[in-house]
Amino acid sequence: MQTTKRARRNTPVAKSLAGAAARPTAASGAAQNEGRANPAPLGLLGFGMTTILLNLHNAGLFPLSTMITGMGVFVGGLAQISAGIMEFRKNNTFGMTAFCAYGAFWLSLVAVWTFPALGMGDSSSPFTMAFYLVTWGLFTVGMFFGTLKLTRVHQVVFATLAVLFFLLAAGDFTGSNAVRIIAGVEGIVCGLAAFYGAIALVLNEQFGRTVLPMGSPAK
Numbered sequence: 001m002q003t004t005k006r007a008r009r010n011t012p013v014a015k016s017l018a019g020a021a022a023r024p025t026a027a028s029g030a031a032q033n034e035g036r037a038n039p040a041p042l043g044l045l046g047f048g049m050t051t052i053l054l055n056l057h058n059a060g061l062f063p064l065s066t067m068i069t070g071m072g073v074f075v076g077g078l079a080q081i082s083a084g085i086m087e088f089r090k091n092n093t094f095g096m097t098a099f100c101a102y103g104a105f106w107l108s109l110v111a112v113w114t115f116p117a118l119g120m121g122d123s124s125s126p127f128t129m130a131f132y133l134v135t136w137g138l139f140t141v142g143m144f145f146g147t148l149k150l151t152r153v154h155q156v157v158f159a160t161l162a163v164l165f166f167l168l169a170a171g172d173f174t175g176s177n178a179v180r181i182i183a184g185v186e187g188i189v190c191g192l193a194a195f196y197g198a199i200a201l202v203l204n205e206q207f208g209r210t211v212l213p214m215g216s217p218a219k
Contacts (some may be wrong), residue, residue: 039083040198050193053068083103199212
Protein backbone atom coordinates (compact mmCIF):
# COMPACT_ATOMS: atom_id res chain seq x y z
CA MET A 1 0.00 0.00 0.00
CA GLN A 2 2.81 2.38 0.89
CA THR A 3 4.57 1.50 -2.36
CA THR A 4 1.42 2.43 -4.32
CA LYS A 5 1.18 5.83 -2.56
CA ARG A 6 4.82 6.63 -3.32
CA ALA A 7 4.35 5.68 -6.94
CA ARG A 8 1.38 8.04 -7.21
CA ARG A 9 3.42 10.90 -5.77
CA ASN A 10 6.09 10.40 -8.45
CA THR A 11 3.70 10.39 -11.43
CA PRO A 12 3.97 13.28 -13.97
CA VAL A 13 0.54 14.57 -12.90
CA ALA A 14 1.55 14.73 -9.25
CA LYS A 15 4.81 16.51 -10.09
CA SER A 16 2.97 19.00 -12.28
CA LEU A 17 0.48 19.80 -9.51
CA ALA A 18 3.31 20.24 -6.98
CA GLY A 19 5.13 22.62 -9.33
CA ALA A 20 1.97 24.62 -9.93
CA ALA A 21 1.46 24.98 -6.19
CA ALA A 22 5.02 26.26 -5.69
CA ARG A 23 5.01 28.77 -8.55
CA PRO A 24 2.61 31.37 -7.06
CA THR A 25 4.87 31.70 -3.99
CA ALA A 26 7.91 32.56 -6.13
CA ALA A 27 5.86 34.88 -8.33
CA SER A 28 4.42 36.68 -5.32
CA GLY A 29 7.94 37.18 -3.90
CA ALA A 30 9.11 38.71 -7.17
CA ALA A 31 6.05 40.95 -7.28
CA GLN A 32 6.72 42.15 -3.75
CA ASN A 33 10.33 42.95 -4.65
CA GLU A 34 9.24 44.84 -7.79
CA GLY A 35 6.67 46.79 -5.77
CA ARG A 36 9.24 48.27 -3.39
CA ALA A 37 10.32 51.87 -3.81
CA ASN A 38 13.77 52.61 -5.21
CA PRO A 39 16.03 53.73 -2.29
CA ALA A 40 18.82 55.01 -4.56
CA PRO A 41 17.48 58.60 -4.81
CA LEU A 42 17.42 58.90 -1.02
CA GLY A 43 20.99 57.63 -0.76
CA LEU A 44 22.28 59.87 -3.55
CA LEU A 45 20.47 62.88 -2.10
CA GLY A 46 21.89 62.23 1.36
CA PHE A 47 25.38 61.96 -0.09
CA GLY A 48 25.04 64.83 -2.55
CA MET A 49 23.64 67.54 -0.28
CA THR A 50 26.10 66.92 2.55
CA THR A 51 29.01 66.75 0.11
CA ILE A 52 28.03 70.10 -1.43
CA LEU A 53 27.79 71.82 1.96
CA LEU A 54 31.05 70.37 3.31
CA ASN A 55 32.93 71.40 0.21
CA LEU A 56 31.53 74.91 0.24
CA HIS A 57 33.30 75.02 3.61
CA ASN A 58 36.45 73.47 2.12
CA ALA A 59 36.39 76.08 -0.63
CA GLY A 60 36.45 78.78 2.06
CA LEU A 61 32.91 80.14 1.81
CA PHE A 62 32.07 79.62 5.50
CA PRO A 63 33.53 77.94 8.60
CA LEU A 64 32.67 74.48 9.88
CA SER A 65 29.53 74.62 12.04
CA THR A 66 26.70 72.52 13.42
CA MET A 67 24.88 73.05 10.13
CA ILE A 68 27.38 70.69 8.50
CA THR A 69 27.68 68.26 11.41
CA GLY A 70 23.89 68.03 11.73
CA MET A 71 23.55 67.31 8.02
CA GLY A 72 26.41 64.84 8.32
CA VAL A 73 24.71 62.81 11.06
CA PHE A 74 21.11 62.78 9.85
CA VAL A 75 21.25 63.21 6.07
CA GLY A 76 24.72 62.04 5.07
CA GLY A 77 24.80 59.37 7.76
CA LEU A 78 21.43 57.96 8.79
CA ALA A 79 19.58 58.61 5.51
CA GLN A 80 22.31 56.91 3.49
CA ILE A 81 22.49 53.93 5.84
CA SER A 82 18.70 53.60 5.65
CA ALA A 83 18.97 53.55 1.84
CA GLY A 84 21.69 50.93 2.09
CA ILE A 85 19.51 48.69 4.27
CA MET A 86 16.71 48.98 1.72
CA GLU A 87 19.17 48.10 -1.06
CA PHE A 88 20.07 44.99 0.97
CA ARG A 89 16.42 43.96 0.92
CA LYS A 90 16.50 44.32 -2.89
CA ASN A 91 19.60 42.07 -3.13
CA ASN A 92 21.66 44.97 -4.50
CA THR A 93 25.15 44.36 -3.11
CA PHE A 94 26.71 47.42 -4.75
CA GLY A 95 24.02 49.82 -3.54
CA MET A 96 24.03 48.35 -0.04
CA THR A 97 27.82 48.58 0.23
CA ALA A 98 28.03 52.11 -1.17
CA PHE A 99 25.26 53.72 0.87
CA CYS A 100 26.05 51.95 4.15
CA ALA A 101 29.79 52.60 3.82
CA TYR A 102 29.52 56.30 2.92
CA GLY A 103 26.80 56.77 5.53
CA ALA A 104 29.21 55.33 8.08
CA PHE A 105 31.92 57.62 6.68
CA TRP A 106 29.82 60.67 7.50
CA LEU A 107 29.11 59.42 11.02
CA SER A 108 32.80 58.69 11.57
CA LEU A 109 33.81 62.10 10.23
CA VAL A 110 31.46 63.88 12.62
CA ALA A 111 32.85 61.70 15.43
CA VAL A 112 36.40 62.72 14.50
CA TRP A 113 35.36 66.38 14.75
CA THR A 114 33.31 66.18 17.94
CA PHE A 115 34.74 63.40 20.13
CA PRO A 116 37.79 65.41 21.30
CA ALA A 117 35.52 68.21 22.55
CA LEU A 118 33.61 65.60 24.56
CA GLY A 119 36.81 64.30 26.14
CA MET A 120 36.77 61.12 24.04
CA GLY A 121 40.35 61.03 22.77
CA ASP A 122 42.80 63.47 21.27
CA SER A 123 42.22 65.51 18.13
CA SER A 124 43.46 63.95 14.90
CA SER A 125 46.42 65.67 13.27
CA PRO A 126 46.32 66.63 9.58
CA PHE A 127 48.89 63.86 8.97
CA THR A 128 46.64 61.15 10.42
CA MET A 129 43.57 62.60 8.69
CA ALA A 130 45.43 62.35 5.39
CA PHE A 131 45.75 58.58 5.82
CA TYR A 132 42.07 58.41 6.75
CA LEU A 133 41.21 60.17 3.48
CA VAL A 134 43.60 58.04 1.40
CA THR A 135 41.95 54.89 2.76
CA TRP A 136 38.52 56.13 1.69
CA GLY A 137 39.97 57.17 -1.67
CA LEU A 138 41.25 53.65 -2.31
CA PHE A 139 37.86 52.20 -1.38
CA THR A 140 36.18 54.62 -3.78
CA VAL A 141 38.52 53.66 -6.63
CA GLY A 142 37.49 50.05 -6.14
CA MET A 143 33.82 50.99 -6.11
CA PHE A 144 34.28 53.09 -9.25
CA PHE A 145 34.97 49.95 -11.28
CA GLY A 146 31.57 48.67 -10.17
CA THR A 147 29.93 51.73 -11.73
CA LEU A 148 31.15 50.69 -15.19
CA LYS A 149 27.96 48.61 -15.38
CA LEU A 150 25.84 51.54 -14.18
CA THR A 151 24.97 54.95 -15.66
CA ARG A 152 27.37 57.73 -16.61
CA VAL A 153 26.10 59.78 -13.69
CA HIS A 154 27.17 57.05 -11.26
CA GLN A 155 30.57 56.94 -12.93
CA VAL A 156 31.02 60.71 -12.60
CA VAL A 157 30.00 60.62 -8.93
CA PHE A 158 32.49 57.92 -7.98
CA ALA A 159 35.31 59.23 -10.17
CA THR A 160 35.05 62.76 -8.77
CA LEU A 161 34.68 61.39 -5.24
CA ALA A 162 37.91 59.40 -5.55
CA VAL A 163 39.71 62.52 -6.81
CA LEU A 164 38.19 64.51 -3.93
CA PHE A 165 39.51 62.14 -1.27
CA PHE A 166 43.02 62.22 -2.73
CA LEU A 167 43.00 66.02 -3.10
CA LEU A 168 41.87 66.45 0.51
CA ALA A 169 44.58 64.02 1.60
CA ALA A 170 47.16 65.99 -0.40
CA GLY A 171 45.98 69.18 1.30
CA ASP A 172 46.50 67.60 4.73
CA PHE A 173 49.87 66.09 3.83
CA THR A 174 51.22 69.36 2.44
CA GLY A 175 49.31 71.87 4.55
CA SER A 176 48.47 73.76 1.36
CA ASN A 177 45.35 75.90 1.63
CA ALA A 178 45.27 76.25 -2.17
CA VAL A 179 44.98 72.47 -2.56
CA ARG A 180 42.12 72.40 -0.05
CA ILE A 181 40.27 75.11 -1.98
CA ILE A 182 40.74 73.18 -5.24
CA ALA A 183 39.45 70.07 -3.47
CA GLY A 184 36.44 72.05 -2.27
CA VAL A 185 35.54 73.17 -5.78
CA GLU A 186 35.98 69.64 -7.12
CA GLY A 187 33.88 68.28 -4.26
CA ILE A 188 31.03 70.65 -5.10
CA VAL A 189 31.01 69.15 -8.62
CA CYS A 190 30.87 65.65 -7.09
CA GLY A 191 27.98 66.60 -4.81
CA LEU A 192 26.07 68.25 -7.65
CA ALA A 193 26.46 65.11 -9.78
CA ALA A 194 24.96 62.98 -6.98
CA PHE A 195 22.17 65.53 -6.45
CA TYR A 196 21.41 65.49 -10.19
CA GLY A 197 21.32 61.68 -10.15
CA ALA A 198 18.86 61.64 -7.25
CA ILE A 199 16.46 64.09 -8.89
CA ALA A 200 16.79 62.32 -12.26
CA LEU A 201 15.85 58.96 -10.75
CA VAL A 202 12.80 60.44 -9.02
CA LEU A 203 11.52 62.40 -12.03
CA ASN A 204 12.19 59.65 -14.58
CA GLU A 205 10.24 57.16 -12.48
CA GLN A 206 7.50 59.62 -11.64
CA PHE A 207 6.80 60.53 -15.28
CA GLY A 208 7.54 57.08 -16.73
CA ARG A 209 9.99 58.50 -19.25
CA THR A 210 13.44 60.10 -19.43
CA VAL A 211 13.06 63.61 -18.08
CA LEU A 212 16.71 63.98 -17.02
CA PRO A 213 19.14 61.63 -18.82
CA MET A 214 21.67 59.71 -16.75
CA GLY A 215 23.66 58.17 -19.60
CA SER A 216 23.56 54.50 -20.54
CA PRO A 217 26.38 52.27 -19.29
CA ALA A 218 29.06 51.17 -21.73
CA LYS A 219 28.32 47.82 -23.46
